[in-house]
Amino acid sequence: MRRRNVEVDDRTAGMTLEALRCRRLGHSWIDLPIGKARRAELAGRGLSELIVQCERGTLRMIETVDLETWEVVSKRPDGGYPPGYLVPPGSGRLPRAEARKAYMVRRGLV
Numbered sequence: 001m002r003r004r005n006v007e008v009d010d011r012t013a014g015m016t017l018e019a020l021r022c023r024r025l026g027h028s029w030i031d032l033p034i035g036k037a038r039r040a041e042l043a044g045r046g047l048s049e050l051i052v053q054c055e056r057g058t059l060r061m062i063e064t065v066d067l068e069t070w071e072v073v074s075k076r077p078d079g080g081y082p083p084g085y086l087v088p089p090g091s092g093r094l095p096r097a098e099a100r101k102a103y104m105v106r107r108g109l110v
């Protein structure tokens, strides 16, 4: 089979393999416990938190839940996004197909 010349999206250059894998497959979240003191502090303000960690990488998100409406009122990465997770700022959203391509090329699968 002749190897095709594959052009990879430049925006993936600084991304880790884990980040490309998560963009390709979606995250696999697991719940982490929150401390009693934190839970009590939040409950006093009518809030709670869900802390989730991706099994594949280092991304950890904190969702703040309003205990009246049960809506997520804020969702943020714990400690910011890990290095190599995002495409360069302002460069738009990376389509899954581009993440898949970059992943397969980098792994030598094509």
Ligand SMILES: [Zn+2]
Pocket: 022, 026, 027, 028, 054, 055, 056, 057, 059
């Ligand atoms: Zn992930």
